[in-house]
Amino acid sequence: MKYSRKLLLFTLLLLTFVCLFGGCQKSEKSQVxxxxxxxxxxLKDLDDKTIEKYISYEDLYPSGEIHQEVSSKIKNIFSRFYANFSYKILDIQVKDQTARVTVRLNTIDAETLAKDYSRASMKKRIASSANPEGVEYSLEDYYLLLGELLDENQYDTVENNCTLKLSKENNTWKLEHSSRLDDQLVGGFVSYLQDPNLFTPEEIVEIHFDTLKEFDTEQLNRYLGIDTLFDADDAYSRSLTQELTNQISDHFDYRILKESDDGHTATVTAEITSYDAKSILNSYEKKLDSYLNSSQAFADGESGRLKKSSQLLLNSIKANKSASSTKLDLTLINDGTSWKLQMNEDVAQAILGGMGEAVKEISSDVK
Structure with a gap:
């Protein structure tokens, strides 16, 4: 009987301990x-500090030197970024003053968004070199670019698990932030932006040339420096510049043939199509010979002949419908941030259709 009482007492004490310990554990887990x-x-109710905690302006605009205050428009952009964000807590482990929480996250498809954003910002940087002097893009422009993508596209969500680490300080559980965790909470968006191989060398070439195909004639002139082909800044030179840029706008195209890279340097072989300069020159020479052999050429005098020959060249350029292609090896270098296309004179001449030097000679002869 005495033994039974002791056993009962021990059992009650054990149950009490288990209940107390379990209650403490349950309480701690609830707090965690x-x-x-x-x-x-x-993340569902963003403020300035939360925005910059997860996606800072340096990530979107690496060359920015001055911190700018986040505007209300930018807050709305990030609200859309997290519009479909959701999570589910799967497990909680508490040990002393630390805890680990396993969470299943549903975030925006950050890889697709990062590629779209990087492509758009790259096109914007390329276009900036063809803008009038003094036109620059601000930090807010790049944030708003992200907003445009979120407005124009419907991005899927992806599911990933991550582990949150918390520590107890002054009886309060606090999340331990790390760059890796913060990146996971935005679906890896920052990691994708910083991936030097986010785009292949072939894709970089496509982005560059697709941007050129979207340029208007003024942008083409600034980007390729077509007006610098001529020594004089007169009506004739300006007309030549305009007609040549029209020809490029009408005929420029490209086709990627092959690609090779060693991780640092890459070669992309492309077939670049532009207007057919030889066809233009042949047409011009025939018309000029016919004119010079006519009595009208003698009657026009020297100044009249110069004016007529100039007009014949312009007409030949304007009337051209022919295109020609050039095979070219394009060099790209990976500087640790991305692949960079080395735009050189060969690329420019291929786009110009080989007309640059020929026009200089003709222009000189005409004058």
């Missing part, structure tokens, strides 16, 4: 869950 939930819910 509340802390994790509070932090994750911040």
């Amino acid at each position: 869950k509340a802390a994790a939930t509070r932090e994750l819910d911040l």
Whole structure:
């Protein structure tokens, strides 16, 4: 009987301990869950500090030197970024003053968004070199670019698990932030932006040339420096510049043939199509010979002949419908941030259709 009482007492004490310990554990887990939930819910109600905690302006605009205050428009952009964000807490482990929370995240398809954003910002940088002097893009422009992509495209969500680490300080559970965790909470968006191989060398060439195909004639002139082909800045030179840029706009195209790279340097072989300069020159020479052998040429005098020959060249350029292609090896270098296309004189001449030097000679002869 005495033994039974002792056994019963021991059992009651054990149950009490288990209940107390279990209750403490349950209480701690509840506090940890509340802390994790509070932090994750911040992503659904963003403020300035939360925005810059997860995606800073340096990530979107690496060359920016001055920090700029986040505007209300930018807050709305990031609200759309997290529009379909959701999470589910799968497991909570508490040990002393630390805890680990396993969470299943549903975030925007950050890889696709990062590629779209990087492509668009690259096109913007290329276009900036063809803009009038003094036109620059601000930090806010790049944030708004992200907003445009989120407005124009419907991005899927992707599912990933991540682990939150929390520590207890002054009886309060706090999330331990790390760059890796912060990146996971945005679906790896920052990592994708910083990936030097986000685009292949072939894709970089496509982005460059697709941007050129979208240029208007003024942008083509600035980018290729077509007006610098001529020594004089007169009506004749300006007309030549205009007609040549029209020809490039009408005929420029490209086709990627092959690609090779060693991780640092790459070669992309492309077939570049532009207007047929030989066809233009042949047409011009025939018309000029016919004119010079006529009595009208003698009657026009020297100044009249110069004016007529100039007009014949312009007409030949304007009337051209022929195109020709040039095979070219394009060099790209990976500087650790991305592949960079080395735009050189060969590329420019291929786009100009080989007309540059010929026009200089003709222009000189005409004058």
